[in-house]
Amino acid sequence: DAKTTQPTSMDCAEGRAANLPCNHSTISGNEYVYWYRQIHSQGPQYIIHGLKNNETNEMASLIITEDRKSSTLILPHATLRDTAVYYCMRESHSGNTGKLIFGQGTTLQVKP
């Protein structure tokens, strides 16, 4: 049970912002939201994570709604190399193991 819901696939034009939504309506108060991506055949790569406040780093921005039931990952200027599967996850808060539960993710296709 991934406990998050994402669209199966999305397209984005190169140079435009890519906005990837994620629903996590049952998230508990101390669970973080994590985003990873997996470029074809490679190991997953960490992008960003957050708890309540919006977060930004060199790769992306994370917008979390005030009720924390959903979030959006924003890639401000998508490039062809951003084509990947994007996973939104909640930290499995079980015994402090930091386990991540991967779902199916969103396949983002960036088109020229």
Place this chain on the structure above:
Amino acid sequence: NAGVTQTPKFRVLKTGQSMTLLCAQDMNHEYMYWYRQDPGMGLRLIHYSVGEGTTAKGEVPDGYNVSRLKKQNFLLGLESAAPSQTSVYFCASSPWTSGRETQYFGPGTRLLVL
């Protein structure tokens, strides 16, 4: 600093054969994980370790064993390989804090069981 490395990169086994996949990290991380990924699917956790000498079961542990004799190494064993274990195996590590740190993944091991 090589990060997380996995050996071998690719292997073909016959049903019933055994093998060990090696994961090594040079970041002094406490936590290590083994995942498998089947075609078109997300990753599923097989086993994990929160420190040297400790291991625990993940979502899909059956048919696999693990050992963490050294902090930097996490071994995944298949005692009697089955075609259902054909998959791509990823190892990951993360530092110990509250468990809410990022995981660093290796490049994967592609296993084909005939």
